[in-house]
Structure formats: C-alpha cells, structure tokens
Amino acid sequence: MRYDTTITDRQVGRNAELFAQSLADLDSKEERYPYLRILVSLIEQAHPEWRQAPNKAEQVAELAEELSNGDLDTDEVEEVVRVRDEERGYHRN
Numbered sequence: 001m002r003y004d005t006t007i008t009d010r011q012v013g014r015n016a017e018l019f020a021q022s023l024a025d026l027d028s029k030e031e032r033y034p035y036l037r038i039l040v041s042l043i044e045q046a047h048p049e050w051r052q053a054p055n056k057a058e059q060v061a062e063l064a065e066e067l068s069n070g071d072l073d074t075d076e077v078e079e080v081v082r083v084r085d086e087e088r089g090y091h092r093n
Contacts, residue, residue, distance in 0.1 A: 008067050011046040017067045024071030036072075036080045039064055057081040 007014050020039055026032045043050075043060050050056050061077035 009046070009063060012043055012063070012067065013046070016042045016046070020064055020067035020072060021069060024068050029076060032076070033080065036064075036077060037084065039067075040077065040080050040084060056085075 008017055016039065019035075019042075023032055023035050023039065026035070040060055043063055047059075047063075050059050053059060057078040058074075060081050061074040064077045065072050065074050
C-alpha cells in the first residue's frame with residue numbers, strides 16, 4: 001500500500017502513526033485514554049533511550065502530537081505518560 005506522506009518516525013512506524021491519527025477522532029478524553037496508553041507504550045518501546053530522560057513526558061507528547069499531524073493534545077499525552085510512570089514507581093517532579 002502506498003501513502004502520500006513519509007513516515008514521521010521510522011522507529012515508531014507507520015501503524016503507530018496511523019493509530020495516533022485515528023485517536024484524534026475520538027470525542028472525549030475518557031474514550032482516548034486507554035488508546036493513548038497504548039500509543040505511549042509503542043513510543044516508549046521504540047525509544048528506550050527516553051525511559052530515564054528528565055523530560056520524557058514532553059518528548060513522548062511532542063512525538064505523539066507530530067504522529068497525529070498536530071491533532072492530539074500534548075498536555076493530555078503528558079498526563080498519560082506521568083500516570084504510567086507513577087504506576088511503575090517512577091516519581092518525577
């Protein structure tokens with residue numbers, strides 16, 4: 001299958017990019033939340049070097065926004081990253 005655009009981030013891949021674009025079509029934060037967790041997980045797996053970065057939430061959120069063509073809210077994605085990190089015992093300021 002051919003696409004009109006190039007892949008935003010080859011490490012994350014085309015499927016994650018298409019997934020991010022489709023998430024923006026969901027109406028509410030509550031609907032998006034479980035899918036954002038999946039997207040964040042995909043990004044973290046593709047970029048393991050960001051796991052301990054002090055600005056990890058911002059990096060992941062910026063990439064998610066870029067993958068979605070600017071349709072995802074970075075604050076919402078950052079919140080998901082922070083919640084996931086807290087669940088795993090990583091506490092950030």
